[in-house]
Amino acid sequence: MIKFTKNVSVSSPIPQDSIDRVVRLIEAGKLFRYDFDLDPNESDPSTVMENELAAEVANLEREFSDYTGHRYTVAVNSCGSALFLGLKAAGVQYGDKVFTNALTFTAVPSSIIHAGAVPVYLECNGDYQTDLEDLEKKINDYPDVKFFMLSHMRGHISEMDAIRELCDREGIFLIEDCAHSLGTQWYDKSRKEYIHIGQHGKVSCFSSQSHKMLNSGEGGFLCTNDDHIAAYCILAAGSYEGLYEKHACKPLDKNLFEDIKLSVPNFSLRMSNLTAAVLRPQLANIEGTIAGYKKWFLKFRQVLSSASELIYLPEPPELVSRAADSMQFNLLEFSNEQVDEFVRRTAERGIKIQIFGRRDNARYFRNWKYSFEQSPRLGKTEKIVSCTCDMRLSLHFDESDINLLGYIIKDVAYGLLREEKEEREKQPDGAFRDHKNGVADAFGDSGGPIAARHEAWTRYDDEAYQENGRKILANYLAYQLTTYLNSSDRILDVGCGTGLTGMELASYGFTEIHGVDSSEASREAAQKRNVYREVRLAEWDSPLDMETESFDAWVFAGVLPPDQPPFGAFDALIRILKPQGLLAMAMRVEEEDFHYDKIKALYEKNRLKEVFREKIGVLDSANHEIIIARKIRSLF
Numbered sequence: 001m002i003k004f005t006k007n008v009s010v011s012s013p014i015p016q017d018s019i020d021r022v023v024r025l026i027e028a029g030k031l032f033r034y035d036f037d038l039d040p041n042e043s044d045p046s047t048v049m050e051n052e053l054a055a056e057v058a059n060l061e062r063e064f065s066d067y068t069g070h071r072y073t074v075a076v077n078s079c080g081s082a083l084f085l086g087l088k089a090a091g092v093q094y095g096d097k098v099f100t101n102a103l104t105f106t107a108v109p110s111s112i113i114h115a116g117a118v119p120v121y122l123e124c125n126g127d128y129q130t131d132l133e134d135l136e137k138k139i140n141d142y143p144d145v146k147f148f149m150l151s152h153m154r155g156h157i158s159e160m161d162a163i164r165e166l167c168d169r170e171g172i173f174l175i176e177d178c179a180h181s182l183g184t185q186w187y188d189k190s191r192k193e194y195i196h197i198g199q200h201g202k203v204s205c206f207s208s209q210s211h212k213m214l215n216s217g218e219g220g221f222l223c224t225n226d227d228h229i230a231a232y233c234i235l236a237a238g239s240y241e242g243l244y245e246k247h248a249c250k251p252l253d254k255n256l257f258e259d260i261k262l263s264v265p266n267f268s269l270r271m272s273n274l275t276a277a278v279l280r281p282q283l284a285n286i287e288g289t290i291a292g293y294k295k296w297f298l299k300f301r302q303v304l305s306s307a308s309e310l311i312y313l314p315e316p317p318e319l320v321s322r323a324a325d326s327m328q329f330n331l332l333e334f335s336n337e338q339v340d341e342f343v344r345r346t347a348e349r350g351i352k353i354q355i356f357g358r359r360d361n362a363r364y365f366r367n368w369k370y371s372f373e374q375s376p377r378l379g380k381t382e383k384i385v386s387c388t389c390d391m392r393l394s395l396h397f398d399e400s401d402i403n404l405l406g407y408i409i410k411d412v413a414y415g416l417l418r419e420e421k422e423e424r425e426k427q428p429d430g431a432f433r434d435h436k437n438g439v440a441d442a443f444g445d446s447g448g449p450i451a452a453r454h455e456a457w458t459r460y461d462d463e464a465y466q467e468n469g470r471k472i473l474a475n476y477l478a479y480q481l482t483t484y485l486n487s488s489d490r491i492l493d494v495g496c497g498t499g500l501t502g503m504e505l506a507s508y509g510f511t512e513i514h515g516v517d518s519s520e521a522s523r524e525a526a527q528k529r530n531v532y533r534e535v536r537l538a539e540w541d542s543p544l545d546m547e548t549e550s551f552d553a554w555v556f557a558g559v560l561p562p563d564q565p566p567f568g569a570f571d572a573l574i575r576i577l578k579p580q581g582l583l584a585m586a587m588r589v590e591e592e593d594f595h596y597d598k599i600k601a602l603y604e605k606n607r608l609k610e611v612f613r614e615k616i617g618v619l620d621s622a623n624h625e626i627i628i629a630r631k632i633r634s635l636f
Helices: 016-028 045-053 056-068 079-090 107-114 132-141 160-170 227-236 254-258 273-284 286-307 336-348 379-385 399-424 435-443 450-467 470-481 500-507 520-527 570-575 594-604
Strands: 072-076 097-101 118-122 147-151 173-177 185-188 193-196 203-207 220-224 326-331 388-392 490-494 512-517 534-537 551-556 577-588 608-616 624-631
Touching: 016 045, 016 273, 056 072, 056 203, 056 220, 056 273, 072 079, 072 227, 079 107, 079 147, 079 173, 079 203, 079 220, 079 227, 097 107, 107 118, 107 147, 118 132, 132 160, 147 160, 160 173, 220 227, 227 254, 273 286, 286 326, 286 399, 286 500, 326 336, 336 399, 399 470, 470 500, 470 551, 470 577, 470 608, 470 624, 490 500, 500 512, 512 520, 520 534, 570 577, 570 594, 577 608, 594 608, 594 624
Parallel strands: 097 118, 097 147, 147 173, 173 203, 490 512, 490 551, 512 534, 551 577
Antiparallel strands: 072 220, 185 193, 203 220, 326 388, 577 624, 608 624
């Protein structure tokens, strides 16, 4: 059993520049954000240096605004504090109702409770976005609600243009929770360019908690383009007397502050210079961080894509360019028991996955009992979160890590599906109609041309491939080839059938996949998969008409008639391999097996050398082995 041994929960590393800044701050004792002079003595270099050190938060606010495109930023001690400040700045009073997502983290409804308000929960759709129909319904049901705290949970962005239009029409104050969305962009049709997310609402809030794009342990930012909101939040965050003047990113009109400062409570939510010193070098390199996460996120999606019948990967709106630091997917048609077993088995193999809709998960709305007297009825969200898998990504990963993570997840999911089928189709005598029975049914005992019998197999192949364990074989074979081949190497899928092995190969990034099959129906089905450069038709019992030494590898994971080698003979197939090329097979190995005997004969002649061999049991009718051998010398 292959296991993942790296820690998937490792936070992003702190750069050395951040560490050096923190040390200098500690040595100078300048930890308080306002511990600097507006007019330092320029003739004293030590005073100037200490003054610069003490302005870490002020400088960070300006730099953060420059990055997101907001006019103003207020740095605070957490994103939850920023959300609370946003509600207070919006004018939320005790007892007011606030719309918010049912799919979010507990800090979001907690900030509403902290502000003395009452959450009204909205449904999500299958892509983890706000359900627009439910939003319109709730607006009609609750005409007195004038605030909406929209959470971009785990960086999944809703249809923001439509939501802003609804909020503007109904006079609803929109606050965006962008805790997981730093670096995500929205295409602004009017400006014909991408803008940073957080520009649809009047307030947007970001996080620098450890498992985000920026890592300071704790930290948050409130961003706005509104002068009055900015002035209120600067004061409410903890700027007393005339300290607001020490903000580098603030409205220039002092009257905005002087007119309200005695009426605004000081909630003491300031960010410290220590936190800012940790963050500023990270923000300077944020594009590199985002690129790293995007690379692994897109690679992970690609690996999982071949399991689309079991694993649903949410899609963002077409106007969104995501910057994701984690991965979410839904298990399709799995019972709660199967979902829990999936989590248990992946954990056993080193992958920590949590399900949103489980007891003690802070992302499950039923666990927010502090926010309601009666549990809300949210059937759509309930169904979605009951099978939503959540796992972190890490910049410590490399491509082989992503391949292994995806392999294990698919292997466990395929295995559960196979077990379900066995239980469902168990015969009275305890036998199963597995792959071996399917071959017998499809090929029959009446003889006839191989191609004709293979046409019958095509009708059986898709369902059988998914449910009887053969996809476990193809997944394992494709994964193992990532160790030996480059993504651009030419691979021939021999007896490609309807193309499901090709899909597994493509999911691991192989781009030069060619197919060959004796069935026209199979060839057409395989071509529609859009993973093959071409799919040729050839007689099963005739040599292939292909150029000598033209492929880096050929793979065979399909059905083999009991006494018939594919396409003439193994010699003919090996002819098309380049020197040092690979043959890779998932085959049934029994005593004096016809096919393996042929392979062993080529070992003995020093024409092939076995580089990998492992038994894998997935079917009741037979054991299988994955065999990878390298071509040592030409046969001709």
